[in-house]
Amino acid sequence: MTYFVVKGVNKSGNETQIMATQDGELEVRAIVETELEHASANGRAYAWRSSNSDIDAGDTRLFIKNTSDKFLIFSYAIFNPANVQCDYDIGIGNETTTATGTVITATNINGLVKVSESYEAYDDETAVADATPILTVTVPTGTATGSYRIELDGLILGKNQYLQINQETEATSGRVTVFGHFEEELI
Numbered sequence: 001m002t003y004f005v006v007k008g009v010n011k012s013g014n015e016t017q018i019m020a021t022q023d024g025e026l027e028v029r030a031i032v033e034t035e036l037e038h039a040s041a042n043g044r045a046y047a048w049r050s051s052n053s054d055i056d057a058g059d060t061r062l063f064i065k066n067t068s069d070k071f072l073i074f075s076y077a078i079f080n081p082a083n084v085q086c087d088y089d090i091g092i093g094n095e096t097t098t099a100t101g102t103v104i105t106a107t108n109i110n111g112l113v114k115v116s117e118s119y120e121a122y123d124d125e126t127a128v129a130d131a132t133p134i135l136t137v138t139v140p141t142g143t144a145t146g147s148y149r150i151e152l153d154g155l156i157l158g159k160n161q162y163l164q165i166n167q168e169t170e171a172t173s174g175r176v177t178v179f180g181h182f183e184e185e186l187i
Helices: 035-041
Strands: 003-009 015-021 045-049 059-066 071-080 086-093 119-123 132-139 148-151 162-167 175-183
Touching: 035 045, 035 071, 035 175, 059 071, 059 175, 071 132, 132 148, 162 175
Parallel strands: none
Antiparallel strands: 003 015, 045 175, 059 119, 059 162, 071 148, 071 175, 086 132, 086 162
């Protein structure tokens, strides 16, 4: 069989090629990546991490408000156990109350390319009314149990909406980290 190759260059300057046989059969090579990986490659993926501190039962462990014109799409959250078994309520809201608490600066998870996005994030936020819970996560006590990953696929914030994770159990510790990315449009 004789092959011919169609070559080109994509927007990033990387060579692209499609190979085909004389019989018209195409050969392609696909690399599968998650949305978060793709966004990270473009500098649009972030991680928001709460402190590991003592907050009151019912306070917001992590509050993330999208103030961008882009959509904020969440991928997953990692919960680290506290000194007691904890319940965390995860909800989405859109109250206009000014948030308070300890400001959190997100980490762009691409160490080389960084795109600035518009958001507000707080640890131990206490001013905004509780969002209606979408789900409750129960995390057993102790560091021996490890961390818990909870998928947040489908949780998308428009402008001025927020993700709120409340620690419903009184504990002297406990941490949550949320991973997400910004997109111009939903596909």
